[in-house]
Amino acid sequence: MLGAVPGSGAAERVLDAHLRRLEDGLADARRELSLIRVMIDQREQPMTTTPADLRLTVPAEELAAALDAVRFAVGGDPEAPALAGVLFEPDGPVLRLVATDRYRMALAEVSATAGPDRPTCGAIVPTALVDALRALLGAGAAEVALTLGGGLVRAETGGHRIEGAALDFDYPDHRVLTRxxxxxxxxxxxxxxxxxxxxxxxxxxxxxxxxxxxxxxxxxxxxxxxxxxxxxxxxxxxxxxxxxxxxxxxxxxxxxxxxxxxxxxxxxxxxxxxxxxxxxxxxxxxxxxxxxxxxxxx
CATH class of the missing domain: 3.10.150.10 (DNA Polymerase III, subunit A, domain 2)
Structure with a gap:
């Protein structure tokens, strides 16, 4: 790197590539820690679940890509708690993911198979649970079963299960901007x-x-x-x-x-x-x- 021709930009490109690898590694580490925290919370404070309103089966690889596409836009302002997570919004044959911090918005869609009654039930999945879910998807399973309803979000894949409370807020209408x-x-x-x-x-x-x-x-x-x-x-x-x-x-x-x-x-x-x-x-x-x-x- 130091032997590169001056002015060629080679050294800067090597440093940029190294920085991107570090950023990706840090993101992976954060997801793993979130998964560990959620699992510890479940062991120490087990939840009493209620009958689910909606069960979805989605391809794990598609869901992982969708989470990667929207995670950067999740809000972190304590004065806007409704934005501290990702909206999981079922819409016919797809599950739409939405994240925004009011300065930017990211959306992604995943193909989904719902139960026969197909009720409409969305949920705001809090950031920690989003990161734990993303870490769980790295286990190599082909599909993940999502359950939304009763104020809870549950994900099951590859013999593992995580769950947590959804955020109890109204999410802003994203359709105005997408139209x-x-x-x-x-x-x-x-x-x-x-x-x-x-x-x-x-x-x-x-x-x-x-x-x-x-x-x-x-x-x-x-x-x-x-x-x-x-x-x-x-x-x-x-x-x-x-x-x-x-x-x-x-x-x-x-x-x-x-x-x-x-x-x-x-x-x-x-x-x-x-x-x-x-x-x-x-x-x-x-x-x-x-x-x-x-x-x-x-």
Missing amino acids: LEPEHRIDLSAAELRGAVETGATRTLPSGPNGADCAVTVLTLTADGRLTVAGPDSGPGSVPGELRVAVNRDFLLDALRAARPEQLVLELGGPIAPLAIRTPGRAGTLSLLMPVRVPDLG
Whole structure:
């Protein structure tokens, strides 16, 4: 690494790859600890379960991928306790997972087989139980049986079972944002966009959670359909047909890491509309980032 040609960027790429491996390892360790905590709680404080309202069977691999796609957007604000988990929302032949912290939202769908009565019963699964479930899915079983109802969430797979209380709150309606029609759709390489955002210019603005300062990336869609990262001193676009959208840089990188495909579809509706990131081939999987208002962008 130190022997790389100066200016080639090889050293930076090695460090970035090492950082991603560390982040993935830390996420795995957190999931394992959550699973251990849930199992200890169940042993020391066994729950008395009630008859379930809904039983679902879902492919374990699909559910693991869906949890990975939405976990980054779970809220952590104690003043918004309803957002401290993932919404499990049955919808016909699919189970939809939704997470949001009000600044971003992530959705993913899993094919699901329900019982004959197919009652409608969703549940907000708390963060610790979400992480424990994700760790349990690494055991190699093909399917997982989910039970939602009576204020409880239960998962059974590979001879193991975990359960816990669902969050007793009303979840915000996510359909309002998902029904918005974008003005522009751009197919692009995920790696190229991630590289451009990681190395591109940013602005520091008080637009993070609780008004904290954060790095903001300004994406520019040129009149000929090219997406670029705007420079640090760029003002309002003066080229006809040019569109600029500002988003929290860290949130954008989180969404790109969660998507993990080779190609992405970005949907833009304007400077004040959410930026949508879709995964080709997975119609129900997308991330939405709320735009950041930058005064000199108009």
